[in-house]
Amino acid sequence: MKKDNHTKYAILGLLTTDCRSGYAIKQMCDRSLNHFWKISYGQIYPMLKQLVTDELATVRDTTQDDGPDKKEYFITAKGEAALQEWLQTPIDKIPAERNAVLLKLFFSRHQDADATIRQLEDYQQKLEERYSTYEVIEEMIASHMHNKQDAPYWLFTLDYGKRLTKAAIDWCTDTIDQINPGRDNDG
Amino acid sequence: MKKDNHTKYAILGLLTTDCRSGYAIKQMCDRSLNHFWKISYGQIYPMLKQLVTDELATVRDTTQDDGPDKKEYFITAKGEAALQEWLQTPIDKIPAERNAVLLKLFFSRHQDADATIRQLEDYQQKLEERYSTYEVIEEMIASHMHNKQDAPYWLFTLDYGKRLTKAAIDWCTDTIDQINPGRDNDG
DNA sequence: CGTACCATGTAAACAGTTACATGATTCA
DNA sequence: TGAATCATGTAACTGTTTACATGGTACG
Numbered sequence: 001m002k003k004d005n006h007t008k009y010a011i012l013g014l015l016t017t018d019c020r021s022g023y024a025i026k027q028m029c030d031r032s033l034n035h036f037w038k039i040s041y042g043q044i045y046p047m048l049k050q051l052v053t054d055e056l057a058t059v060r061d062t063t064q065d066d067g068p069d070k071k072e073y074f075i076t077a078k079g080e081a082a083l084q085e086w087l088q089t090p091i092d093k094i095p096a097e098r099n100a101v102l103l104k105l106f107f108s109r110h111q112d113a114d115a116t117i118r119q120l121e122d123y124q125q126k127l128e129e130r131y132s133t134y135e136v137i138e139e140m141i142a143s144h145m146h147n148k149q150d151a152p153y154w155l156f157t158l159d160y161g162k163r164l165t166k167a168a169i170d171w172c173t174d175t176i177d178q179i180n181p182g183r184d185n186d187g
Numbered sequence: 188m189k190k191d192n193h194t195k196y197a198i199l200g201l202l203t204t205d206c207r208s209g210y211a212i213k214q215m216c217d218r219s220l221n222h223f224w225k226i227s228y229g230q231i232y233p234m235l236k237q238l239v240t241d242e243l244a245t246v247r248d249t250t251q252d253d254g255p256d257k258k259e260y261f262i263t264a265k266g267e268a269a270l271q272e273w274l275q276t277p278i279d280k281i282p283a284e285r286n287a288v289l290l291k292l293f294f295s296r297h298q299d300a301d302a303t304i305r306q307l308e309d310y311q312q313k314l315e316e317r318y319s320t321y322e323v324i325e326e327m328i329a330s331h332m333h334n335k336q337d338a339p340y341w342l343f344t345l346d347y348g349k350r351l352t353k354a355a356i357d358w359c360t361d362t363i364d365q366i367n368p369g370r371d372n373d374g
Numbered sequence: 375c376g377t378a379c380c381a382t383g384t385a386a387a388c389a390g391t392t393a394c395a396t397g398a399t400t401c402a
Numbered sequence: 403t404g405a406a407t408c409a410t411g412t413a414a415c416t417g418t419t420t421a422c423a424t425g426g427t428a429c430g
């Protein structure tokens with residue numbers, strides 16, 4: 001019985017882009033992977049060591065003229081094979097999103113309709129901010145295009161994020177309406 | 188700086204339904220809360236003790252004629268107040284869904300289009316099963332209706348699940364099309 | 375007598391975040 | 403000199419899952 005540990009493969013996969021150091025991987029995560037897979041330094045550095053131990057990557061100390069020393073990691077043939085095997089493996093179960101807003105809504109008979117609506121409006125606003133972020137990232141990927149092979153797949157993941165966020169925004173609108181149908185929009 | 192610990196309030200909230208024992212709470216979770224907040228026994232029993240310690244609930248040993256002994260928990264006035272305060276608190280950040288399918292898709296230039304499509308088809312099928320599950324739960328809530336005050340809110344959360352699942356299913360269809368536009372549907 | 379269900383709990387492992395510590399280089 | 407950025411790393415903590423352990427009752 002093997003463990004999945006998707007984060008391991010996330011980091012391994014990022015080594016196939018231009019990211020070679022833990023710092024560069026973290027930056028790429030924050031830019032492009034963040035909306036479906038967050039990774040912290042507390043995972044990255046120990047995992048890079050682990051990848052070397054498992055012979056899925058090699059490491060090289062590098063001195064830079066224009067910056068501090070760093071370690072550069074390179075995926076090995078064994079690493080490429082492991083990545084491809086992981087890619088082909090179907091996921092065992094679809095993830096259950098943990099949503100605190102839904103949890104609160106579930107128990108919202110214990111509070112005023114107004115308070116519930118405030119909660120949903122706050123959620124909707126945050127969703128709209130998220131949607132905007134996705135659009136920015138989308139443009140970044142489309143304009144950068146440094147790696148034309150990766151770009152279409154990266155855009156698919158963005159499209160997913162945008163669609164589901166849009167669906168959530170619409171749900172907010174409709175649910176607010178249902179909780180308080182006679183409510184005006186102005187103060 | 189207080190901790191959120193939403194699971195604490197999930198359990199506290201469930202005490203306001205007909206659930207009084209750890210076992211009953213677990214059952215209710217699996218039936219109605221599962222699609223946005225899973226809770227395991229490993230959390231429930233220690234947390235129920237904690238609630239009593241925090242004076243948010245009281246406990247009573249009960250012997251049943253038609254079953255084994257059990258402990259019954261009751262929310263206190265302090266518990267009700269804590270629940271309502273938590274309900275009113277806006278969430279600090281919207282949760283980032285961790286999606287292994289998107290993670291694999293992100294790196295899918297490393298495999299054949301066919302393998303990627305298989306992955307997406309598998310995901311789509313699981314999503315459709317999930318959608319069906321939501322419909323079953325929806326009917327259960329609508330037919331049971333033991334608590335008419337809770338029912339509308341519970342149905343809102345189901346509606347959310349259905350809408351987002353539907354959006355994901357549609358995305359699968361469109362993405363599969365884009366990866367391999369000239370592909371036939373028959374073998 | 376066995377199976378299913380009701381019922382309570384813990385220990386260990388695992389995943390992930392946060393806070394901290396360190397230090398180099400660049401630029402204003 | 404100080405701030406921003408580049409760069410690496412760990413320790414402690416929190417949350418959650420899984421596996422295990424126990425035992426009662428009901429029903430066929």
